[in-house]
Every structure is written in structure tokens, then in C-alpha cells.
Amino acid sequence: xxxxxxxxxxxxxxxxxxxxxxxxxxxxxxxxxxxxxxxxxxxxxxxxxxxxxxxxxxxxxxxxxxxxxxxxxxxxxxxxxxxxxxxxxxxxxxxxxxxxxxxxxxxxxxxxxxxxxxxxxxxxxxxxxxxxxxxxxxxxxxxxxxxxxxxxxxxxxxxxxxxxxxxxxxxxxxxxxxxxxxxxxxxxxxxxxxxxxxxxxxxxxxxxxxxxxxxxxxxxxxxxxxxxxxxxxxxxxxxxxxxxxxxxxxxxxxxxxxxxxxxxxxxxxxxxxxxxxxxxxxxxxxxxxxxxxxxxxxxxxxxxxxxxxxxxxxxxxxxxxxxxxxxxxxxxxxxxxxxxxxxxxxxxxxxxxxxxxxxxxxxxxxxxxxxxxxxxxxxxxxxxxxxxxxxxxxxxxxxxxxxxxxxxxxxxxxxxxxxxxxxxxxxxxxxxxxxxxxxxxxxxxxxxxxxxxxxxxxxxxxxxxxxxxxxxxxxxxxxxxxxxxxxxxxxxxxxxxxx
Amino acid sequence: xxxxxxxxxxxxxxxxxxxxxxxxxxxxxxxxxxxxxxxxxxxxxxxxxxxxxxxxxxxxxxxxxxxxxxxxxxxxxxxxxxxxxxxxxxxxxxxxxxxxxxxxxxxxxxxxxxxxxxxxxxxxxxxxxxxxxxxxxxxxxxxxxxxxxxxxxxxxxxxxxxxxxxxxxxxxxxxxxxxxxxxxxxxxxxxxxxxxxxxxxxxxxxxxxxxxxxxxxxxxxxxxxxxxxxxxxxxxxxxxxxxxxxxxxxxxxxxxxxxxxxxxxxxxxxxxxxxxxxxxxxxxxxxxxxxxxxxxxxxxxxxxxxxxxxxxxxxxxxxxxxxxxxxxxxxxxxxxxx
Numbered sequence: 001x002x003x004x005x006x007x008x009x010x011x012x013x014x015x016x017x018x019x020x021x022x023x024x025x026x027x028x029x030x031x032x033x034x035x036x037x038x039x040x041x042x043x044x045x046x047x048x049x050x051x052x053x054x055x056x057x058x059x060x061x062x063x064x065x066x067x068x069x070x071x072x073x074x075x076x077x078x079x080x081x082x083x084x085x086x087x088x089x090x091x092x093x094x095x096x097x098x099x100x101x102x103x104x105x106x107x108x109x110x111x112x113x114x115x116x117x118x119x120x121x122x123x124x125x126x127x128x129x130x131x132x133x134x135x136x137x138x139x140x141x142x143x144x145x146x147x148x149x150x151x152x153x154x155x156x157x158x159x160x161x162x163x164x165x166x167x168x169x170x171x172x173x174x175x176x177x178x179x180x181x182x183x184x185x186x187x188x189x190x191x192x193x194x195x196x197x198x199x200x201x202x203x204x205x206x207x208x209x210x211x212x213x214x215x216x217x218x219x220x221x222x223x224x225x226x227x228x229x230x231x232x233x234x235x236x237x238x239x240x241x242x243x244x245x246x247x248x249x250x251x252x253x254x255x256x257x258x259x260x261x262x263x264x265x266x267x268x269x270x271x272x273x274x275x276x277x278x279x280x281x282x283x284x285x286x287x288x289x290x291x292x293x294x295x296x297x298x299x300x301x302x303x304x305x306x307x308x309x310x311x312x313x314x315x316x317x318x319x320x321x322x323x324x325x326x327x328x329x330x331x332x333x334x335x336x337x338x339x340x341x342x343x344x345x346x347x348x349x350x351x352x353x354x355x356x357x358x359x360x361x362x363x364x365x366x367x368x369x370x371x372x373x374x375x376x377x378x379x380x381x382x383x384x385x386x387x388x389x390x391x392x393x394x395x396x397x398x399x400x401x402x403x404x405x406x407x408x409x410x411x412x413x414x415x416x417x418x419x420x421x422x423x424x425x426x427x428x429x430x431x432x433x434x435x436x437x438x439x440x441x442x443x444x445x446x447x448x449x450x451x452x453x454x455x456x457x458x459x460x461x462x463x464x465x466x467x468x469x470x471x472x473x474x475x476x477x478x479x480x481x482x483x484x485x486x487x488x489x490x491x492x493x494x495x496x497x498x499x
Numbered sequence: 500x501x502x503x504x505x506x507x508x509x510x511x512x513x514x515x516x517x518x519x520x521x522x523x524x525x526x527x528x529x530x531x532x533x534x535x536x537x538x539x540x541x542x543x544x545x546x547x548x549x550x551x552x553x554x555x556x557x558x559x560x561x562x563x564x565x566x567x568x569x570x571x572x573x574x575x576x577x578x579x580x581x582x583x584x585x586x587x588x589x590x591x592x593x594x595x596x597x598x599x600x601x602x603x604x605x606x607x608x609x610x611x612x613x614x615x616x617x618x619x620x621x622x623x624x625x626x627x628x629x630x631x632x633x634x635x636x637x638x639x640x641x642x643x644x645x646x647x648x649x650x651x652x653x654x655x656x657x658x659x660x661x662x663x664x665x666x667x668x669x670x671x672x673x674x675x676x677x678x679x680x681x682x683x684x685x686x687x688x689x690x691x692x693x694x695x696x697x698x699x700x701x702x703x704x705x706x707x708x709x710x711x712x713x714x715x716x717x718x719x720x721x722x723x724x725x726x727x728x729x730x731x732x733x734x735x736x737x738x739x740x741x742x743x744x745x746x747x748x749x750x751x752x753x754x755x756x757x758x759x760x761x762x763x764x765x766x767x768x769x770x771x772x773x774x775x776x777x778x779x780x781x782x783x784x785x786x787x788x789x790x791x792x793x794x795x796x797x798x799x800x801x802x803x804x805x806x807x808x809x810x811x812x813x814x815x816x817x818x819x820x821x822x823x824x825x826x827x828x829x830x831x832x833x834x835x836x837x
Contacts, residue, residue: 328720337718358719360704364701
């Protein structure tokens, strides 16, 4: 007795030359939880924003309950019954106000709302909403005193007060503990029973197993697979999301020389399992896993940005325990962080200054920057790594994403390192630049150990001698990159026991 | 392309052209404007605010702001008077005390901001209040001058030493006799030092990196906290230099002087954004910004514009400069992307 509430047909959306959605088609049914999976940059959030009226469409059409649906603004989408709760929960609630006001916010903004707020009436109405949603907290509590799960439930409860047809939840459990997540799932079950069509975006396999009726995988701006009917094909969904077309890059795995980085009995968070990793000279290791598998934590720990819960590290046999990024760099451990826009690019600087930023000391005499030296080094790196630009004095903002990323990687290749960490080096990078970067990393890998943290299997296979799989903070698999057993690899990534 | 070219030319040279045009206009219409003495007068009138503005520029570079500079300057003014007139100390002690006080206030500002996580505007606003109050306490709210009566019934017998007054009043011979006052020389030296520091040293470059993307600077190993504190200390020291020069010019610890210092110097630093289309804080721009205001006021004074129009004119210049910086350069940024 399912019926499509929202259908999306041939939807396209580009930002500049960058086509983010290419002909997306999907439908959401009443009383069904549809999980949307997709790696970073697959177009999930753009799709959600299009459905919520935040982005206009370049092409295609959407229908809501059979009628054409083209929301002009987010408010328009809301009033038609499409409600989204976004990932960053504090966007959804006002922490300094009490629960009642938060639940009734929509009443306050409605045209014709009374100027004076009558708290007693407000609380009575809010109490009713809270009860109908199974919320048990006192409506006079300030939201800032509540835990994350309760805030999330309030944001959803407010959304539900509008009796929506479609509810979109964007990674709702990313900041929740297991018991908090359980409460949320109970809540979702109730909404499902009420006949709401729910689109649930997540990477956590445990959530997906618990809640999904169907799974839609997105990859590269398109729907790459739709899975329904019990039992759901979880591995198929992950494979469709990550893709594993055999690539034309051929790698003869090197088995490394001496051990450079030794990680012993490391645990990422208190209570998480411990594991060992040894990285050898000349070796490129890809560390892969879903979001939340602990990849980024591991990178941060090696670069001194976090402390491990337990365990030790050694570099060339000597104990290594960096206090911060500075300490790591001094020990010859460099990291190109993920999300270059926030973590790496200095927008006010040109290519030369951006690239040489970590090593300004080496290019200075008595603190005075020697421009000739600095520019010679960066011009050289621009040629070697193939940055497409007019000159080394171009502002970094004038470059395409792929070229910006080349500058950010080239930054850490200017000086020799012991260990090079690359966290999602191919994020927002086109295929050409990806090949350039990968080739260059392999060519220069000889004198150091290289660890590449990637979510996509393709990328891991393209660059690594060895692939290590993390799942929920544990090392669950290790593969030589030749005659790979892809099925086993995918099973380890999703946390299935290998068949 | 034509409009794009014009726009980038306007952004880059518009402000300098305006400055030149203004000078030519005043030279033609106000007799005596175009002379060495008048030029020196302009420099002298902006020397102290210019020095303060250069300090605040350093805090703007790390994406901070220092509202306490005006009160640091007046505190230095009172402190130097107090140490010479009441404590009867020589000039060099007074100068050293003031510089140390400026550095200390900067250190506290910096610590409040990076360690206590107080937002920069609020931390320095609090410091401003604190200093305005503090400088009045030792003298029960009175100005300091030789011969003033002290709480114990005696009279203050110390004097401003000649060496100290030299800082504010001496003029060097330069083609003409007794032409260039010491504060102007100090202004030029401070401007050169800050310019070189910000543009040519790796410390300056890292400070700009912190101002543009603090997280990225942290991840390349820059000691962000130390650089931020350094910026506020530079700002405190330059402000105390300004206060010393003011004291040396006045020759007394005048409680009411220096009211306009904060606004004037912040204006100069912000006008500096527009110079040469930098669209960011820079020492050269700040110096030009200070001169711009000085020329404008000098010209207007010589054309008999009433004194009470001055603040209005400064405000108008500042608003225009900000439009130059933010509106025009945001337009050209979008034009580049398309």
C-alpha cells in the first residue's frame, strides 16, 4: 500500500562548470524510510537543498503528491509539507530559549501572530505537541541544558507540528551516542507508522540496518543503485556508492624497506579496540573506511592534533608523541588535511605564498623572506605537479578546485618528509587532476612512508601498495594491492563478516 | 573587459589619484598650502594618530581589533607625567616605563583573547574602560603639572625634563631651519619598521595567513596564539609611543587630551584598506590613510572651514574608502569568477 509522495525526475544542477547533479531520478513513498547513501561530493546535500527549495533546479521536475512541486524558497517548501532537519543540529533550535518557545517558533513567525506572547498558552500548546511526540522533558527547560539527542528530537518535533508529507534527516545520528540514537529510531518508527515519507541520509551501517526500508545510492551526481525488498543488499548499496570500476592505473605493489612509522596498540577513543600499523619506507598505504570509521581521527593523532586513548607511536625506532602540528612537522611528519577550503587554503595569498607557507623559515634569512629562493622552489613544484595557472603570482582563488588541491599537496612535497599523511587528497578534484596527484605521490614516495586516507575504493586502488580497512575504530582488514578480493574488501568496509 | 579594466584601475589607483587631486586643488585655491612648512604641518598633525594606526594595523592583520589603543596612549601620557613630575624620575625612565606599560597591556589583551577566548572587540573594549579609569586614580582625577598640590599637602616639585620635551618639540634642520619635528621622524621610522615587518619577514607573512585562514595556519605549524599576542603587544607599544609624544608636546599630564586618538587612528587604518586596492590591512596604506585625513583637514582649515566640520569630513572619507574596498573589490571578485 505504498504510494509515491515525492517524485524527482531528471533533475540537473550545476555550479559554474561543475555539474553536481546529472539527471537524478528517485521517488519517496509514504510510510517508508528511504536511506540515501553517497560519498562526499556525490551530490546528496545538493539534492536535499534542491528538494528543500534552497537551490533552484537547472532542469528536470519534481512532483509532490502528484502535483508539480517547484519551491522557490525554503519557506515555500516548508509550507508545502517538505521538512528537513539538517546535520548541524544547532541550526535547527535556538539554544537560549526554552523548549516551549522552540516548539512553537513557527507560530511566532506566522503572519498575523499576536504581538504579545502569552507564555501560559504557548506552554500548553507546546506541551500538547511534546506529548503527542513522546517527548518527556519539561517544556520550560532551556534547550541549551538539553543533550544533543533531545535537541534533535525537538527540531524534528517542531517540524512534525506542521504535519509534513516528507521529512528529510541529514546524518541525524552523527553526534549521538548509541542510546540517544535508539530514541531517535523509536521516534522515526512512529513517524513511519503515521505515513510520513522519510529520506534518511547516513553512512553508519548500523543505523541503516536498523531503519532502512529501501536504500538509494548516489555516485557522481547520479543515482547508482536502488535497493528494496527484504533482505536489503547492503553490500550492493555500498559498492554502488563507492564504485569499483577497475581503473586503468596499474600498480605493482612495492613491499617496503625499513619501518618508518610504527603504531602500536593504538586505540582511537576510550573503549575502542586497539590495533597496530607499520608503514615502511617507500610504501604508499591507503587507509579506507566509511565516515565515522576513525580514519580522520587516526590522521589527526599521527599529526599531533589529538591524543590517542591508548598506544604508542615510533618514527625510525624513536618514540614519537607530538604535542601539536608544530611538533609533528619538526619530526618530519606532514599532513595535507581534508576539506582544503577550511583547513588549508589561505584565500588572501597567491600560489607562491600558499605553497611555501609551512617552510617560510627555510626560505628566510634572519626572518626576511628570500623571494627569489621561495619563487624558484614554487615554480619548480608548479611544473612538476602540473598546476594550470598563468603564473606563480596568481591568487589561489582564481584556480580550479583540482589545481588548488595540487598546490595544497605540493606544499608538503617542497621538503622531504619521514611520513606524509594525505587526508582525502582527491576531495572535489576532477579525474585528470586526481591522476596527476596520484602519479606524483607515487613517484616521490621513495624516501618516506605515505599514508593516504580515502573513503572511495577506487581512489585507494589507484594509489596504494597496501590497503588497510577501518570500521568503527577497528582495523578489520589489510590487503596487498594486487589480485584484490573486492568482495571481501567491501564486506570489511561495511562491517559484514567476509562470506 | 573595458569596464572591468576601468574598475580594476579605479580600485588600484583611485585613492592615490584622489589624494593627488585634492593636493592640487588645495594648492591652487588656498595660498600657502603648497609649501614645505605646510607639508610638515600636515605630517605633524597626523604623526601621533599615524603611529597608533600602524599598531592597530598589526591587530587587523591577524583578524583582530584593538580598541584600547587610545586609552593606552593617554595612560602613557599620564604615566610619563607622573613619573617625572611626582616621582621626579629622569626622561629615560619615563620613556621605558611607558613602553613597558604598553607592552604589558598588549600582553594582557592578547592573553584575554587567545587564552580566555574573550572576543577581541570586547576584550579591548574592557581594557579601554579599565585604563581610562586607572589613569585617574593616582591623581584623584586631576591633571598633572609642576607645582600641583599633592594629597600629603606638599607641592609636586618635579618637572618635565628638557630631554623629554625634546621628543615632542625639537625640530631638525632640513633645507630650511628647524623644519622637521621629532614626532614626524618617529612616525616615519615606525611606519618603515612595521611595513618591513609585515611585508618582508616570515613573521609578517604568517600573521597575514592567520588573519586569512587561522585553521590553515595552525595546520602548517604556525604558533597562532603567540603571533596573535605579538600583534597586540606591537599595538600596545606603538600606542604608548604615541602617548609619550603627546606628553612631550603638551608638557603636562593633561587628563582630557587624546580623546579623538582611537577613532582617528582606526579610521586611518581602515582607509588604508583602499590604498592600491590592497583590500586588506597594510602599513603603507595606513600611513597614506593618515596623511589623507591630514591633508584634507589642513586644506579645509586653510580655506576657513569651521573646525566643527572636521569629524564629519573624516567620517565621510572613511565611509567612501570602505565602499571602495568592499563593494568594488567584491564586484571584481564576482566578475572574475563568472
